[in-house]
């Protein structure tokens with residue numbers, strides 16, 4: 276009788292049913308948040324060149340878009356606004372009749388069940404493209420917070436179900452929490468872009484939102500991709516300040532960080548599968564070099580395995596379709 280010197284792992288991979296039975300991670304449409312770019316104006320549906328399949332849409336196209344999204348079973352959208360006018364202080368971000376505020380009112384009226392997440396930042400609304408008020412070439416922290424809080428409160432008033440601040444000023448969660456509470460919105464959660472790196476993977480987004488900084492970069496407020504402990508400090512601050520969700524962004528190059536954030540904090544972790552990650556897959560797929568469906572499902576499943584509970588992805592509509600098949 277010979278003694279077996281190795282384990283037979285292949286026993287549990289022997290058939291489709293066996294593999295399904297022991298599968299540890301499952302991706303579902305409930306996990307997805309679909310980002311949308313709402314542009315001021317009429318009759319606009321522009322495909323973003325570097326993001327095939329993603330459109331800037333005006334309010335009059337919103338109903339059609341959302342009908343599709345809802346019929347696919349997607350439960351949540353993340354809204355970005357593209358205003359007609361930009362200025363130094365990004366006033367259209369916190370204006371009652373701003374484009375995101377208008378979109379929120381329309382969505383809550385027509386699709387009350389859909390969870391609306393408002394991205395709370397100034398960079399799409401400032402003429403210089405930075406996420407706050409500029410003074411001597413840098414972004415002022417505390418002064419910018421006041422405008423960020425105004426933005427969050429005006430989004431909540433317009434019907435946002437979740438506030439998602441992405442500006443990376445210090446103290447934004449506590450400032451927004453206080454602002455929301457004082458305005459009577461103590462039940463609106465904050466989905467904080469807690470861990471947001473200064474990443475080149477945001478390139479296509481800046482085409483889509485027209486939000487590229489006009490000078491310099493975002494390295495004095497977004498994080499250095501080389502840092503891990505700093506991510507944990509950022510997440511810890513946000514939890515202490517009252518964040519309800521923690522976003523890790525980008526996703527693919529930061530799976531290690533996602534896992535650590537998930538292990539250390541008791542909050543839902545959100546992976547932001549950003550524009551550059553989407554664009555790379557699209558470009559390769561259009562060349563016939565990869566199998567788009569298999570690649571996208573593999574990478575989103577990997578994000579869940581790495582600790583993500585929720586995934587923000589431009590591929591949400593495709594994924595919802597594929598998961599139905």
Ligand code: PBG
Nearest residue numbers: 396398441476477480549550551
């Ligand atoms: C706004 C914001 C950005 C993204 C989400 N919110 C751009 C940036 O920080 O430059 C990027 C999303 C993406 O690349 O998909 N601050």
